[in-house]
Amino acid sequence: MLPIQTLTRFIYENERDFPDATGELSSLLASIALGVKVIARLVATAGVRGLTGYTGHVNVQGEQTYKLDEEADAVLVDILGSSGCFGSLVSEERDAAQETSSVSDSVKYVVAFDPLDGSSNIGTNIPVGTIFTVFRRRDMKAAPSAADFMQPGRDIVAAGYSVYGAKTSFVYSAGYGVHGFTLDPSLGEFILTDRDMKVPQSGDTFSINEGYWSQWEKSFQNYLHSLKTGENDLKKVYSGRYVGSLVADFDRTLRKGGIFLHPANTKRPRGKLRLLYECIPLAFIMKNAGGIATDGKIAVTDIEPQAIHERCPLIVGSTEDVEMFLKAVG
Ligand code: AHG
Ligand code: MN
Ligand code: MN
Numbered sequence: 001m002l003p004i005q006t007l008t009r010f011i012y013e014n015e016r017d018f019p020d021a022t023g024e025l026s027s028l029l030a031s032i033a034l035g036v037k038v039i040a041r042l043v044a045t046a047g048v049r050g051l052t053g054y055t056g057h058v059n060v061q062g063e064q065t066y067k068l069d070e071e072a073d074a075v076l077v078d079i080l081g082s083s084g085c086f087g088s089l090v091s092e093e094r095d096a097a098q099e100t101s102s103v104s105d106s107v108k109y110v111v112a113f114d115p116l117d118g119s120s121n122i123g124t125n126i127p128v129g130t131i132f133t134v135f136r137r138r139d140m141k142a143a144p145s146a147a148d149f150m151q152p153g154r155d156i157v158a159a160g161y162s163v164y165g166a167k168t169s170f171v172y173s174a175g176y177g178v179h180g181f182t183l184d185p186s187l188g189e190f191i192l193t194d195r196d197m198k199v200p201q202s203g204d205t206f207s208i209n210e211g212y213w214s215q216w217e218k219s220f221q222n223y224l225h226s227l228k229t230g231e232n233d234l235k236k237v238y239s240g241r242y243v244g245s246l247v248a249d250f251d252r253t254l255r256k257g258g259i260f261l262h263p264a265n266t267k268r269p270r271g272k273l274r275l276l277y278e279c280i281p282l283a284f285i286m287k288n289a290g291g292i293a294t295d296g297k298i299a300v301t302d303i304e305p306q307a308i309h310e311r312c313p314l315i316v317g318s319t320e321d322v323e324m325f326l327k328a329v330g
Helices: 005-015 025-047 068-081 209-214 217-227 246-256 275-288 319-328
Strands: 056-057 064-066 086-091 109-117 128-136 159-164 168-173 178-184 189-194 203-208 257-260 292-294 314-317
Touching: 005 025, 005 178, 005 189, 025 064, 025 068, 025 109, 025 128, 025 168, 056 068, 056 109, 064 086, 068 086, 068 189, 086 275, 109 275, 128 178, 128 275, 159 246, 159 275, 168 189, 168 246, 168 275, 203 209, 203 246, 217 319, 246 257, 246 275, 246 314, 257 319, 275 292, 292 319, 314 319
Parallel strands: 086 109, 203 257
Antiparallel strands: 056 064, 109 128, 128 159, 159 168, 168 178, 178 189, 257 314, 292 314
């Protein structure tokens, strides 16, 4: 399979398209890719290392953490914190923004990440992943802080995710297309396998946890029922697909089309997923791939974050399917 285009070469080649590029974005993406490769190995060996269980701690989200959550978090804090690329880090697993060991006045970026997404599937062979969002510091005269993360998704610099499954895939966008890579373990390199990804205009799957049925508004229940009966504007009967790992459900929706929904419910008016390091990065990618991401009312990339761990409903996918949702329920 020639020509081989690696993530590193692809990033640096793209950098040449920007005369004022300093190389920082390229090196920060390379650092994130290194972190993803290390986590891929941790996930693959967790079973034999006896690391698929809980730590016994509860994180800031109020959720029991798995040993793998904490391992993946430690890997990213170490690699990104020492990369010299970031002034501050926000992790799903840490209460507050973490200053990095390499803060200098010239460091332009900060990064938020979900080190291990889909934790409820740890211990099975169901794919899990990592999600990240890169922001530009808002005030280079002030020390990097949580304030740098209070920016809407339309202003972020880059975002991406990895999926640790039958293959390790890495998908990112810096605002100029969405590009997919697959790890070749024999080379230790991510190889470009999907240049300029576009979500299909419409799809035939809906992806949602119907266990919340009783907590949804009647209008939402009617909409969901219409996807099963075909009694909807698109006269389309959908299939249901739900893995329970956002990265896996999102990746399938991006590549094959359809709609993923983790909406608000009566117990959680702002939903379950986290805005900074789950909804914004995936909304940014879906938008750059020609799809739509909404919280049910407005575009996710227009939401102004107020807190680093705030939650957000997420309805994301093919334009035709999300537009039908908005017309029926929005
Ligand atoms: P995390 O493992 O990072 O806490 O994320 C879990 C999220 C996401 O991966 C998935 O889509 C969702 O939780 C599943 O939620 P339900 O169990 O409510 O379906
Ligand atoms: Mn997650
Ligand atoms: Mn997580």
